[in-house]
Every structure is written in C-alpha cells, then in structure tokens.
Amino acid sequence: MADVTKSPWIMHYDGTSCNGCDIEVLACLTPLYDVERFGVINTGNPKHADILLITGSVNEQNKDVVKQIYEQMTEPKVVCAIGICACNGGVFKDCYNILGGVDKVIPVDIYVPGCAARPEAIIDGVVQSLDLLKEKSKKLKEGK
Amino acid sequence: MAIMDFTKTALKNLFSKPATTQYPFKPKEYPEKSRGHVEINIDDCIMCGICSRKCMSGAIKVDRNTKTWSIERMGCVQCQACVNACPKKCLTMAAGYTAPSRELTVDTYSQPIPETKPGKIVNDMSKCILCGLCARKCPQECITVDRTGEKTWTIDRDKCVQCGACIDACLKFKALSTADDDGEKGIVTLHKE
Amino acid sequence: MESLIIVMICFPFLSALLLSIFKNNTARQIITYISSISVIGMAITFAVKYFTSGSTQLSFFTDTKIVDYGMMGIEAFLMVLVTVLSFKYKQYYAALLSIAQTALIFWFELGGRAPHLEISKMYVDQLTVIMVLIIAIVGTLITVYACGYMKDYHNHHKEFTDRRRYFFSLLYVFLGAMLGLVLSNSLIWIYFFWEITSVVSFLLIGYTRTKEAIHNCFRALWMNLLGGCGFAVAIVLAGIQFNVTDIQSLILCNGNIVVIPVILLSFAALTKSAQLPFSKWLLGAMVAPTPSSALLHSATMVKAGVYLLLRLSPALAGTYAGTMVSLIGGFTFLVMSMLAITVSDGKKVLAYSTISNLGLITACAGIGVEETVWAGIFLLIFHAVSKSLLFQTVGAIENATGSRDIETMHGLVRRHPYLAWTLVIGIAGMFLAPFGMLVSKWAALKAFIDSGSIILILCVCFGSATTLFYWMKWIATVLASKNNDIKAKNTTSANQWVSILVHSALMISLCFIFPLISKRVIIPFIHTVFNNAYEVISDDNVIIMMIMIIAIFAIPGIAWLFAKHTKYRKVDRYINGVNAGDQMNYIDSMGEKKRFFLANWYMENIFGEKKLWEPSVIISILMIVAFMVISIGGVR
Amino acid sequence: MTSTLKIILCIAAYVVFAPIVGGLTSGIDRKITARMQGRQGPPLLQPFYDVMKLLKKETVVVNHVQIFYLLTFLVFVIFTGCLFFGGFDLLLVFFALTTANLFLILAATSSHSPYANMGANREMMQMLSYEPMVLLTAVGFYLATGTFKVREIISSNTTLPVFLLPGVFVGFVFMLTIKLRKHPFDLATSHHAHQEMVKGITTEFSGEMFAILEISHWYENVFLMGVVALFFINANWWTIIIALIAVSITYFILILVDNTNARMKWEKMFKNSWLTTIIIGALNIFILEVFVKGVTLWQM
Amino acid sequence: MGERSIVPFGPQHPVLPEPIHLDLVLEDEKVVEAIPSIGFVHRGLENLADKRDFNDYQYVIERICGICSFKHGMCYCEAIERIFDAEIPERATFLRTIWGEMSRIHSHLLWLGLLADAFGFDALFMQCWRMREKVLDMFETSTGGRVIFSVNKIGGVLRDMDSSMLKSFVDIFNGMENDLRKLTHTFLSDYTVESRLRGVGILTKEDAIRLGAVGPMARAAGIAIDTRKTGYEAYGKVDFDIITSEECDGYARCAVRIGELFQSINIIRQLVDKIPEGPIATQIKGNPDGEAFVRVEQPRGEAIYYAKANGTKFLERFRVRTPTFTNIESLIHILPGSELADVPLQILTIDPCISCTER
Amino acid sequence: MREEYTLETVDIETLYKIVIEKQRAGYRLAQICATAFEGYNELIYSFALDYTFENYKVIVPIESEINTISDLFPSAMLFENEMKELFGVQIKSINPDYQNKLYRIASPTPFKKEVKEAVKVVKEGE
Numbered sequence A: 001m002a003d004v005t006k007s008p009w010i011m012h013y014d015g016t017s018c019n020g021c022d023i024e025v026l027a028c029l030t031p032l033y034d035v036e037r038f039g040v041i042n043t044g045n046p047k048h049a050d051i052l053l054i055t056g057s058v059n060e061q062n063k064d065v066v067k068q069i070y071e072q073m074t075e076p077k078v079v080c081a082i083g084i085c086a087c088n089g090g091v092f093k094d095c096y097n098i099l100g101g102v103d104k105v106i107p108v109d110i111y112v113p114g115c116a117a118r119p120e121a122i123i124d125g126v127v128q129s130l131d132l133l134k135e136k137s138k139k140l141k142e143g144k
Numbered sequence B: 001m002a003i004m005d006f007t008k009t010a011l012k013n014l015f016s017k018p019a020t021t022q023y024p025f026k027p028k029e030y031p032e033k034s035r036g037h038v039e040i041n042i043d044d045c046i047m048c049g050i051c052s053r054k055c056m057s058g059a060i061k062v063d064r065n066t067k068t069w070s071i072e073r074m075g076c077v078q079c080q081a082c083v084n085a086c087p088k089k090c091l092t093m094a095a096g097y098t099a100p101s102r103e104l105t106v107d108t109y110s111q112p113i114p115e116t117k118p119g120k121i122v123n124d125m126s127k128c129i130l131c132g133l134c135a136r137k138c139p140q141e142c143i144t145v146d147r148t149g150e151k152t153w154t155i156d157r158d159k160c161v162q163c164g165a166c167i168d169a170c171l172k173f174k175a176l177s178t179a180d181d182d183g184e185k186g187i188v189t190l191h192k193e
Numbered sequence C: 001m002e003s004l005i006i007v008m009i010c011f012p013f014l015s016a017l018l019l020s021i022f023k024n025n026t027a028r029q030i031i032t033y034i035s036s037i038s039v040i041g042m043a044i045t046f047a048v049k050y051f052t053s054g055s056t057q058l059s060f061f062t063d064t065k066i067v068d069y070g071m072m073g074i075e076a077f078l079m080v081l082v083t084v085l086s087f088k089y090k091q092y093y094a095a096l097l098s099i100a101q102t103a104l105i106f107w108f109e110l111g112g113r114a115p116h117l118e119i120s121k122m123y124v125d126q127l128t129v130i131m132v133l134i135i136a137i138v139g140t141l142i143t144v145y146a147c148g149y150m151k152d153y154h155n156h157h158k159e160f161t162d163r164r165r166y167f168f169s170l171l172y173v174f175l176g177a178m179l180g181l182v183l184s185n186s187l188i189w190i191y192f193f194w195e196i197t198s199v200v201s202f203l204l205i206g207y208t209r210t211k212e213a214i215h216n217c218f219r220a221l222w223m224n225l226l227g228g229c230g231f232a233v234a235i236v237l238a239g240i241q242f243n244v245t246d247i248q249s250l251i252l253c254n255g256n257i258v259v260i261p262v263i264l265l266s267f268a269a270l271t272k273s274a275q276l277p278f279s280k281w282l283l284g285a286m287v288a289p290t291p292s293s294a295l296l297h298s299a300t301m302v303k304a305g306v307y308l309l310l311r312l313s314p315a316l317a318g319t320y321a322g323t324m325v326s327l328i329g330g331f332t333f334l335v336m337s338m339l340a341i342t343v344s345d346g347k348k349v350l351a352y353s354t355i356s357n358l359g360l361i362t363a364c365a366g367i368g369v370e371e372t373v374w375a376g377i378f379l380l381i382f383h384a385v386s387k388s389l390l391f392q393t394v395g396a397i398e399n400a401t402g403s404r405d406i407e408t409m410h411g412l413v414r415r416h417p418y419l420a421w422t423l424v425i426g427i428a429g430m431f432l433a434p435f436g437m438l439v440s441k442w443a444a445l446k447a448f449i450d451s452g453s454i455i456l457i458l459c460v461c462f463g464s465a466t467t468l469f470y471w472m473k474w475i476a477t478v479l480a481s482k483n484n485d486i487k488a489k490n491t492t493s494a495n496q497w498v499s500i501l502v503h504s505a506l507m508i509s510l511c512f513i514f515p516l517i518s519k520r521v522i523i524p525f526i527h528t529v530f531n532n533a534y535e536v537i538s539d540d541n542v543i544i545m546m547i548m549i550i551a552i553f554a555i556p557g558i559a560w561l562f563a564k565h566t567k568y569r570k571v572d573r574y575i576n577g578v579n580a581g582d583q584m585n586y587i588d589s590m591g592e593k594k595r596f597f598l599a600n601w602y603m604e605n606i607f608g609e610k611k612l613w614e615p616s617v618i619i620s621i622l623m624i625v626a627f628m629v630i631s632i633g634g635v636r
Numbered sequence D: 001m002t003s004t005l006k007i008i009l010c011i012a013a014y015v016v017f018a019p020i021v022g023g024l025t026s027g028i029d030r031k032i033t034a035r036m037q038g039r040q041g042p043p044l045l046q047p048f049y050d051v052m053k054l055l056k057k058e059t060v061v062v063n064h065v066q067i068f069y070l071l072t073f074l075v076f077v078i079f080t081g082c083l084f085f086g087g088f089d090l091l092l093v094f095f096a097l098t099t100a101n102l103f104l105i106l107a108a109t110s111s112h113s114p115y116a117n118m119g120a121n122r123e124m125m126q127m128l129s130y131e132p133m134v135l136l137t138a139v140g141f142y143l144a145t146g147t148f149k150v151r152e153i154i155s156s157n158t159t160l161p162v163f164l165l166p167g168v169f170v171g172f173v174f175m176l177t178i179k180l181r182k183h184p185f186d187l188a189t190s191h192h193a194h195q196e197m198v199k200g201i202t203t204e205f206s207g208e209m210f211a212i213l214e215i216s217h218w219y220e221n222v223f224l225m226g227v228v229a230l231f232f233i234n235a236n237w238w239t240i241i242i243a244l245i246a247v248s249i250t251y252f253i254l255i256l257v258d259n260t261n262a263r264m265k266w267e268k269m270f271k272n273s274w275l276t277t278i279i280i281g282a283l284n285i286f287i288l289e290v291f292v293k294g295v296t297l298w299q300m
Numbered sequence E: 001m002g003e004r005s006i007v008p009f010g011p012q013h014p015v016l017p018e019p020i021h022l023d024l025v026l027e028d029e030k031v032v033e034a035i036p037s038i039g040f041v042h043r044g045l046e047n048l049a050d051k052r053d054f055n056d057y058q059y060v061i062e063r064i065c066g067i068c069s070f071k072h073g074m075c076y077c078e079a080i081e082r083i084f085d086a087e088i089p090e091r092a093t094f095l096r097t098i099w100g101e102m103s104r105i106h107s108h109l110l111w112l113g114l115l116a117d118a119f120g121f122d123a124l125f126m127q128c129w130r131m132r133e134k135v136l137d138m139f140e141t142s143t144g145g146r147v148i149f150s151v152n153k154i155g156g157v158l159r160d161m162d163s164s165m166l167k168s169f170v171d172i173f174n175g176m177e178n179d180l181r182k183l184t185h186t187f188l189s190d191y192t193v194e195s196r197l198r199g200v201g202i203l204t205k206e207d208a209i210r211l212g213a214v215g216p217m218a219r220a221a222g223i224a225i226d227t228r229k230t231g232y233e234a235y236g237k238v239d240f241d242i243i244t245s246e247e248c249d250g251y252a253r254c255a256v257r258i259g260e261l262f263q264s265i266n267i268i269r270q271l272v273d274k275i276p277e278g279p280i281a282t283q284i285k286g287n288p289d290g291e292a293f294v295r296v297e298q299p300r301g302e303a304i305y306y307a308k309a310n311g312t313k314f315l316e317r318f319r320v321r322t323p324t325f326t327n328i329e330s331l332i333h334i335l336p337g338s339e340l341a342d343v344p345l346q347i348l349t350i351d352p353c354i355s356c357t358e359r
Numbered sequence F: 001m002r003e004e005y006t007l008e009t010v011d012i013e014t015l016y017k018i019v020i021e022k023q024r025a026g027y028r029l030a031q032i033c034a035t036a037f038e039g040y041n042e043l044i045y046s047f048a049l050d051y052t053f054e055n056y057k058v059i060v061p062i063e064s065e066i067n068t069i070s071d072l073f074p075s076a077m078l079f080e081n082e083m084k085e086l087f088g089v090q091i092k093s094i095n096p097d098y099q100n101k102l103y104r105i106a107s108p109t110p111f112k113k114e115v116k117e118a119v120k121v122v123k124e125g126e
Ligand code: SF4
Pocket: A016, A017, A018, A019, A020, A021, A022, A055, A056, A082, A083, A084, A085, A086, A090, A114, A115, A116, A117, B077, E063, E066, E147, E148
C-alpha cells in the first residue's frame, strides 16, 4: 500500500541563494518537469512538508529561520541542500556573512550539486529523498 | 476586458500532449557545450595546481607530493575557470551533473609517484632574445624579462611549478628546456651577453 | 388569582421603597435577594395556577375608578419630573412632548370623552404568562447580579457618585411597571406603565450624570416620549372613533378599520423597541451600568414594544400597518446586524444585536400569521435569556479585565475560563444551530416564504449571514488559546455567578424543552388568537434538533477527551520562520522581539456606521411616513 | 418502516462511499487541472496516497484544543451529509453545515496563529458571502416543490427544479467556487500553494489532523455535489442519470473556471457574490413568486 | 474599531520567491503600515573583491543573482574595461547585447509567471514558465549553462555563437512571438487579472522621482528613462523606443514589461542582422588603476557599478547598486493602503531581486 | 560608446547644498556608496536626471558625524543604513534608522577600516 514515498510534499526555503537554484526548484513544478507526477506538492508550510529543499547557504540572519522551519516540520523529514551554496557555501564561503553550507545549522540528508542545480538533479535529489523517507519512517515506527 | 480569457489555451492544453519530459525514466540529452562537471585526464596533469588556485570556490585540491588531484563535487560551481586555465588542457567540462548524494562527494585522481625528481626550467641565454613571451604565458608570473635595461631573464624558482608553459611559449627560439632539479632555490637571474 | 396579580405588581414597588430607604449595602443585598426570590416565586405560582386553572383567557378588574385616578396622579408627577429635569438640562422638547401627551390623556379621561365601558383592565393568557415569567426570572436575577456588579463598578469608577440606593429602587420600580404592563389589557393602563418604563429608563441612562450620559438619556427620553405621544393619540382615537379602550377589543375589530390607532400604537412600539429610525437611543443607553442595559435595554423593557406588536399582530396581518411594521422590522434586522460587524465594543455589539433581533420579532409580528407569531414569541423568549446572560457576562468580564472591547478578549478562555464559556453559551444561543434563536429564525424564514414576502426573505437571508459573522468572530476570539496566558483570579462575586449560571442553565434547558413549550403554551395561544392550530416544526425535525443539541454537547466532549489523551508534539505556531522561540513573539524588522496581534475584521468601509446610518434612517422615515399617509388616506 | 430502513441505508452509503467518491473526484480534478496547465499531472489515486501518508506522519500541534475542534468539525460535516442524504429538511442541513464550519473556524483560531487566524477571518468572510445564496437555494427549492424535505423534493412530480430555478442554480454554482475552494474565490485556503495566506485556515494542522481535514472536505464536496444533483432530480428514475451528467458537467466547469481565473480579493468576492445573490438568485425567486405563485406585488 | 493586527510576513513564505520580511500592520486586511527588513540574503560579496583576483572576481559577480547573472558579469567586465580604457571587439559587444536581451526575455517571462502565481492564476504561471524553458534551452546551447553562464571575461566573451545558431534562435523567437501574444493578452485583458492589477499600488511620476524609482517601475509611472539609450555595448546600433505607461499602477508595470518582451525580441532580430565578424575578445594586461562608474539597464532597471582599483590585482572597492535596492523605497511607499492579498503582488510588481539587493 | 558622467570631490557642507539643489531640480538619487580608507571613508553621492549622471565625492573622517539626506531623498534611507552598518559611517537621524540591524551581521564587517587592517595583517602573516 501507499506510503510516504508516494506523496512527498516539498517545501522550499531560499537561503542566501543567488536565485539560480531557487528558480530551478520552481522550474521543477512547471510543465516541462512537473514533479507532481511523483505526487510532489509544493506546500510552503513546514507543518505539511516532508522534504525541505534549501537553496543557498546560511547567514547570520537566516540561520534561525532555517532552524525554526526545520523544527516545525513533522517526522519523518528529509532536508535536501540544493546547489553548491547550500552544500558548502560555494563561491561565497569566504564572505564575512556566510556561515557555510546548510549543514552548519541543520542536518542535511541529501546534497544536490550544481550551480545552479539542474531540474534533473533536483528531481534525482527528491527521488533519493524518497528512499531516505522510507528508511526514516520505518525507524520511526520501530522507535514507537 | 474578457472573462476567462485563458479558456482557449486551457482547453487546448487539455486535449494535447503535455509538455512534460519523462525524466528520470528517459535520460536527458544535453546540448554539446553544456557545462555539467569537470573531467580530468589525469595522465596529462602535471600537478601544477593552477586549476586549484583559479577555482573561486576552492573545489580543487592538488597535492604535488602525493600526486593527487581531487575535486569536491559538491563545491564545484561549473564556472570552467579551471578548464580555461589549465596549461596542459587536461581538464574538460563535460555535460551531465554529478549525482546527488548523502555525502559531500569528493573525487580523487592520482598519478603514480615518479622516482625521478621533477626538473627545473633552464634558459639557454644564447638562444633567448628576451622577447618576454615566456613571461607573459607563465601562469605563475615567475619570469621577468628585462629587455631594455640590464638585459636579463629572471626566474623565481620558488614560484615556478614546472608547468612548461614557458617552454611551449618559446618553441620558436627553443631557449627554454628542463633540467634535473638540483635544489636551486630563489631568484635566479641570467644575463644576456 | 386576582390578589396574586395585585401583590405581584405591587411587591416590586414595595421593594423599591425599602431599597430607597436602606443605605446599608448588606441590607440592600438582603432585600434584593428576598425580593428576587419572592417575585420569582410569585411568578411561578402564577404560571402554575394559570395552567392548572384550565381556562386559557382570564380577565380581571372591571371597575377601577380609584386606581385610575391614582394612575393619573402618578402620570402628572412623571410629567412634572420630566419637565423639571428638562428645564434643568435645557432640553425643552422633552418637556414639550411629555406635557403634550399627558395633557391629551387628561383631556381624554377627565374631559369625559372616554367611553365608559365595562372592560377588564387586566387580562391573562399564555403570552402574558410567558412575559411575566421572563420579567420575573430574568429581571430579578439581574438585580441580584447588580448587587455584585455595582460594587465592582463603583470600585472601578471612582469618578461617579455612588447612587446605588437610587439605582436599585429604580430597577424595582421598573420591574413592577413591566409586570403591570404585560398584565394590563386597558390601553390606558398599558400607557401608564409604558410611561413609567420610559422615565425609569431615562433616569437610569443618566445614572452617571456625565455629559455623554445626559445627552444620551435625553435622546432616549424624547424618542420614547414621541412614541408615547403616538400611544396617547392612538388611545384617544380608538376611544372616540371606535369606542374601544382595550387591546383585546381592538384586535377583534377588523384590522382594516382600526388601522389608524393600530398604526399609531405600532409606531409607539417601534420607538420603544428602538427600531429604525429610532435605534440611536438604545445605542446611547449603553452608557448606563450594565445591569440596567441587561434589564431594560435588552431583556425586558425593549421587549414591551415587540410584546405590544405581537399582541396586535392579528390586527396587523394583511394591513398597511402590518406591512409597515414588518418592513421596518426586517430592514432593522438587516441594517443592525451589518452595523454590529463594525464595532468592537462588546456592549455595543450586544446593543446592535438586540435591535437587530427585535427587528426580526417586529417583522414576525407585522406579518401577523400563525407561524410568524410562533416564531416571534420564541425569538422573544430566547433572546431575553441569552441577551441577559451576555450582558451580564460582558459586564463581569469588564470588571475582571478592565475592558469590554472584543479585541481584548483574545484567549479569554485561558484567563477566565468560566466567564468565557458562559459567554460562549450565550453567543451560541444567539445564532448557532440547534440553539433556540436559530430555530425561531428558521421558522420565521419559513413563514415569510409562505406569506410570500420576498423582501423579508432577503432580509433574513442576508441578515443571517451578517449575524453569523459578528457572533462567530466573537466566539473565535474568546476561544483562541494563547499558550502563555495563565488563568487569572476570579474576581466575579458569588451573586453575579448565581445569576449568570442560572441564566446559562436556563439557556441550555430551554433548548431541550422548547418543543414542550411550543406544544403546551405557544400553540394553544396561537390557537386562541387565530382560531387555528398550526404545527410549525415537524416532529422529525424536532428529533433531529434534539440529536443535534445532544451532539453539540457530546461530540466536543468526546473529542476533548480524545484530544486530551493524544501525545502530539507541541511546536510553535507557523510565522514564516521568524518565531522568537518563546511561543508568542516574533523577531520584527528592527531585529527586536515583538508580539504579534490578531485583530478581527470590522469592515468599516462596507458596513460602517458612517456609510449605513444616515441612508437607513432616511429610508425608514420615508417608509413610516409613506405608510402612515397611505393608510390614513386609504381609510378616508 | 421500510422508509426508515431506506433512510438508514442512504446514510450508511453516504458515510462509507462519500470519502471514496470525494477522493476520486479530487484525483480527477487534479489530473484535469494538470492537463489544462500542460502538465502530465499526478496519478489518479494521488489524493488517497496523500491522505495515507498524512495518517502515517507525525502530528504536531500548537495546543491540544485544535484537535478537539477539528474532530467536531469532521463529525458535523458528516452529520450534515447524513441529514442531506437521509432526506431531511434542507434548511436544517444548511444550518448544520454552518455549525460545522464554526468548528473549523474555531479549530483554526484556537491556535492563535497569524496565518490560520487570517485564514479563519477570510473563511468567515466567505461564509458571509455565500450564506445568503445558500439560504436562498433552500428557499428556491421550497418554492419550486413546496417542501424543504430533500426526500420529498426528489419524489416530487413537478418539472425538474432547475427549470424553475435557473437563476438559483447559477447562483449556487457561483457559491460553489467558494465552497470547493476554487479560483477565483479560494481565499481562505487554496488547493494550490503560493497564497499570501500560506495554507490559510489549514496552516496549523499537520499529519493525522490534516488528513482528517482532507477527508472532511471530501465529505463536504460530495454533499455539495448532492445539492447540485438535487436541481436535476424529480420522481422519474431517469433523472438520476441526468443529475449525474449535470454534476459532472458542473464540476468540469468549476475546474475550468479554476484554471482560467486569478484569485480575487475578498471585497470583490463579497460584492460579486452578494450581487449575484440579489440579481440572479433573488430575481429568480421573485419571478417564481409573482408569475408562478401569483403573489401580488403589494404583498411583498 | 479596536486594535490593529500586527502580522509578520516572510521571510519564509510560499508566495515570496525570495526572502524578505515585512512587519505588517493590518486593519481588517488593509495594510496600514509596512516595515521591511532585509538581510536574509546578505552575503557580503562586495568584500570578496579584497580576496579575489580582479579577473576571477567575475565569477563571483555573476552569482550576485541567478536571473540577471549575465548582466552582472557583463557590467563588471565593462567597469574594469573602462578603468583600463580598453575597447573590446565589436562582435563581443554584439554577443553581449544578444545575451543581455535574452536575459531580459527570460527574466520578464519568469516575472510574469511569478506575478500570475502571486494573484493565484496557476495555469498562467505554468504557461509562462513553459515558454521560458525555451529561452533557457537557447542559453544552454549557446553558453553551456541554464542559469549561470560564465561567458564574460574582461576584454570580451568566452564563447561565440555562429551564424547558424543565431539564425535558429531568431526562428525560435519568431515562433514564440505568437504564443506570447496570446499569453500576454490574458494578462492585459482578463477580468479577474485586471481586477487584481488595476489601480493597485499607485506610484505617481513625482513619487517615482522622489523615491528614486528606476526601470519598469519608473517607466510605468510615465518617466521615459531607459539606460540602454546611453548606447553601451551594441545598444547604440539598434533602434528601439522606450516603453512607458501613464497609469502608474500594477497593471502599467505589467504592461510595460510585456511591451519590453516584444521589444527585446525585436532588438535581438536587429542585432543578429547587424552582427559583424571578428574576434570575440582582446587581451588585457596588467592591473587596473583608477575608478569608474558604469550604468546598465537590467530587466529590473538601472544598475550602477562602481569600481575603484589601486594598481594591484585586488580591487580597492567594488560596489553594486542594483535596481531593486533603490526600488524598495517605492515598495514601502505603495504598500500602505493596499490589501494583504495585494502585498505579494505589490512586492512582485517592483520585480524585486533580493539577492542582488543585499549582495 | 560609453556614457559620460561627472565626478567631483566636494566638502561636506557643499554637498548638503548640492543635495538641496538637486532635489529642487528634480534629480533622483541614484546611489550613495562608501569606500573605507585608513581613518576616513570616501562617500560618493550620485544623482541622475534623464541621462545626466553626476557624482560627488566627500571625504568623511571616521570620527565625524554627518547628516542624513533621507528627508529629501527617502530612498537614501537604505543606502545610509547600509553605510552605517557596514562602514561605520556615523549618520544622524536616518528615517527610519535600523540601528545597525539592517543586515544583522554577527561580527564587525571587514569594511570598517580597523578591521580591514587586522585582516591584512593576518593575510601577510599567512
Ligand atoms: S549554487 Fe550557484 S546558482 Fe545556486 S544559489 Fe549558489 S550561486 Fe546561485
């Protein structure tokens, strides 16, 4: 029967990205890539989301935001760092206001490389997250 | 003013094939110049480290001692700067992105460590015309040529990475060549007679 | 029976006298408690006696010369009182109106123009009993409530002189007058009690003697006196032209003949019930201390108007007067429910809602057929109980929190849970299926459809929607639960609680027993008035309603048990990721912690007083004038 | 007794099948919507997958009262549907729906969360907008068939109600865009993301609670489609087929409207719906009263 | 009337494509006051000029923003070339201009889509982005990237487009024009869309000047200013009119951008006709010394670059004043008085680019 | 073809006059930017009207305080707040003043000269 993998709802937060990855995430929803094929809905609300897609790195001001929305997500949840900035800060990692990749603040499960990450890569990232979601939900059940 | 102006398009869409690609069930075809990931022909690499220094996001690490060249895949922004800078043209930008993964992927390539020590660049000053081409081509900017004054050709041995770009630049005059490294350090100045 | 009635009417006046003598607080409280219990006791005895007596209509007092003269004396006194006060505050028109009507009545009675008929001055039927019960139970409970309330009130408002003696005795004067009014049959008697209620209301509104209070009390006075004038003219016309001096005979005449007196009486009733265009006075009356608002300006006195209309309804049916009354009522219902959306002062919302509901009753009375009268009476009962409950609760909330603004009631359920829940019961009683008000509204709608009054149907459809809106937002505000609110100390005194809780209990039990009331009381009443029995809600609907009532109490209960035992993780509310981490604040643009605030909607631009008031007053005046002209002209 | 049995059967059928029908409808809706946007769209059973997943997910709450209001909402929605399919009084059905809605609003506001609260305010605004028309619909049925009882409406021998109530029908469908949360009036919550309200009234529900909400919407939708069908049913058995076709067409039109309109603002929604109520709904009823029932103008 | 609602809006909000935060004070849903807060995207990349060789700094600069990535790179190169006082080959200027206009087309399509999304017209959003993919495909064929192109270098460009490629692009654009016309008709004349755009967010001409509005924001207020008219790169060699509107509202801003969409296609056609043969880059030697201002017209309006070099490989200061930065003031001005539902729409009608605003 | 523009160095008092003048003449504020040097900041105010583009440079010592121009040009608000926070330029009564919390960076920015020097020392030490 259907499980978590059939309906991965995503939520997207744009950290300090340059918009490049950000827009590619949005592009995934549009007709050409249409991730709703996999049951993906872009919810925009952490309480409904299974997968958090973060683009861009974290800085002083948004680290709390990232933490908050991560905490408000319900288990099982997966975090995907989309793009080089989110993975490790990319070209900006030496900037004075960049803390580095998203994993500096919250645990990142899947790294999706690319500057900007291609929609195909994002789809692959989401597909990989599905396996992880399954694992996590199994663990959650056992934990109960 | 029109009401439900979009109806025509919507109905047309409804009754025609959707625009959606079948990725990931069908592989993606990339245009030929698409910038996906950096590939290295490790055999040609001379471990000069120029690519590493050019890389804005510090994705490439070159270790001359262990002869390893590694790239942090989750750190490469596909700017192609390294490819453009590599004196040996052993880097290429290929289509297709690195697969997402649960770890920060690092790809490492290594060469067998040669027994012989790397050579040094020597100038046969008799052949040199102090044209300065080598200096211009040197990515390390370790060569200075004084054409008008002292008529010297100077090299900073500490900075030179033996990339051989200067030798290539001087192909016409064949003034430059490699010789065994004898441990000479620092700035070496040769005078034109 | 006769003596019981006399005692019942006189007893409150006696209490009033006592209350005005004793200055001591404790004594006052004791007198109040005793009077309250006695009046309730008498009323219940009265009701029981009535129902056990078997007959449906009882008449009393046929010859009452001395009493009549006594009444005239009091009337004269009232006139003098009004005149003196008017001159004191330079509001001469009030004096003018008062003198005019009293003079008219004196001319009529003393001048021998009144027909000397052997009529019963008092008359009892089911409607009377219901009114008596409402006045006795709701009314005296409010006086009990007032004991605690006025103490707090004067503690909070040191700026007003403490005139509690005066206040309480006026309340009892009023109760006596109100009982007299509903028991009377003679128009002159009704008029007499009518005048007392007007003047008492005027005095109570002016209780604090602030500038605003004076202004508002005189507005209330002149509007009510204007209605009184209409009343007086109606009496004179009815007496001289049709030889009728009592209400029962008036009804028995063919409606189209006595249309002029009826329309004038309706006019008086409209002013008393604060229908458009006379609604302003009731809003102004909210400056009075809450018990008087609860007692006079919502639960009882304003009901005198609609009571009169309900009594007259057979005479109204199908006449111009009836059309006028129903249109004004429907219109008032709609406009006032819209206006209620735009205010945030709790008492003001209650005031608007009162006028609005009175409008609905008025409309029912105006149509004047079996179903509408049925609905009207039920509306009256439910409204009296739940509005009184609401007023008292809001008053208690004001004393406890220092504000009666709806916007300050966010999360009240955590701070003052009991007050909040009684408030919710009151509000639910006002609009929620399957509580009584809604049922009556439903019946009214059905009746309007049957009578083909499309305008009224529309008024009800739209008015229900707007009514829904303002109540719903209030409930939602009160029940919002803010995690860091802690329970506050209960500062509401026991006597207040007694009244509030009895009211709540009454409210809930009414929902259960209303089919019974309908079968045993209202239907027989309608049967006698219209000679026609009528089943307004069918049995299976009653069953469903009962299921719903049980469901509305049981399901949340079960759900609550379930909810309590879930172990869901608690997280902060979603506020775009800028939570400050303390469950309440957020980080604002300046990087500081700031508390978010969630206000309700008021839609001033659409329903605002500025937008609606003047047009609706003008429309209603035009309507009244037009109908009066048509009907007076139509008879000639 | 057989009639009682029939009623119970109808109610049972509703309770059991409504979520299935509702879910499927929602699946078809999503598929058609996707295709209208030139996308492939989700699988047909996606709504069920979604709910299954939600039921398996963790639930987080702001406070526990939320749950209790929401459960009450569910029960009352089902109750409403039962009353309707049980063939009871139409007005009562709509009142029950209002009561149900109150609990939804309470569920949202009780969390005292800005977005849920704003969503709830808008929901109230929506109720204010559609309520008159909904009541008028009941009035219309009464005028057309002489009864409020659904049971009697479908067994009446008059012409199809829709022929007498074309305006009311149009008005009701207009209000359906609000009730079914379709553009241009999906103000309080939208099926689509990207709204200024975030997820509006549903913002604070997660996991199981959100699943419950979704299921109650299915129940509600089936009930509403039932009301649409009511316009096309009379005592003849074949009218049921007509009704089914009519419901499908209506739903398709709603989807089309959903995909060809921008979301409007509350003021426009309010004004448009009241105007529709007055112009189309009330006029229809007026004409019905005057020409069919012969009520004179004066009695208005 | 009681107290007013105070509601936080953003940074994580589904309707906001980028993080920005507003403290909204609402009356019902009418915005009474809006205080913005930025800094969620602030990286401090201007400061990287201190650490990166001026040649390589180009790669940082083009990542200021992924929408006008190309333009940022181009302007940076332009600024440095100006300090060197170097001329670049004409073909390079043409290539830059073509890519620049393609950027504008993709940016405006993206914006139209987001706008549709903000007023809740999903189907329209999808349609716009579907169209935009075609432009991205052209970018990928010509530069190798969909978003970040890395084709600029100081002294010219890194990649050439041959004539057959250019021709095929023109053909694609010709084909798109018709679809675009249909699409934009919905924006300009659909009842519900109009009701969301017309009369909303009025910025008068006087205010626009006072508040320093630029780009479509200013043009929609009737100010005919378009930095392209200064003739940088190859703009001096093409013929186009400034598109303005006098209506000053959201609708006007939408209309202006739609006009520019077709205008850009037209400009590309002219450029492809006129493009000369020749080299695509010149050698530039040494280190820059001196300072220079450069202004260009980005899709969002005028951007100003200031570079100050001190004769070393590292610039003393590099400063980017992006259009959104100066348009934010206009946003603050138009927000009060609008509805909450208009807030995302208002934010969008200035076409904000927060990542370039905060750098 | 390259655009012509002017760049003049003026003192701060003259600048205030120019600002008023420009505002009257219908110019818009194009930008303000700061460059940090040891002991002073170099600010450039740019104004534009149609296609004219005029820039005025002022030298502001670190310790001296300057006036805001946000009353005349509201859009100066962001520029000034930014300079204040990133460069430590002291500006009086900006409307509104974010009190160095516009970007909310954790540590003092490397733009500020004291910091810049420190960074340089570290760099050399490497
Ligand atoms: S990875 Fe590249 S494209 Fe993505 S946000 Fe970072 S800089 Fe932009």
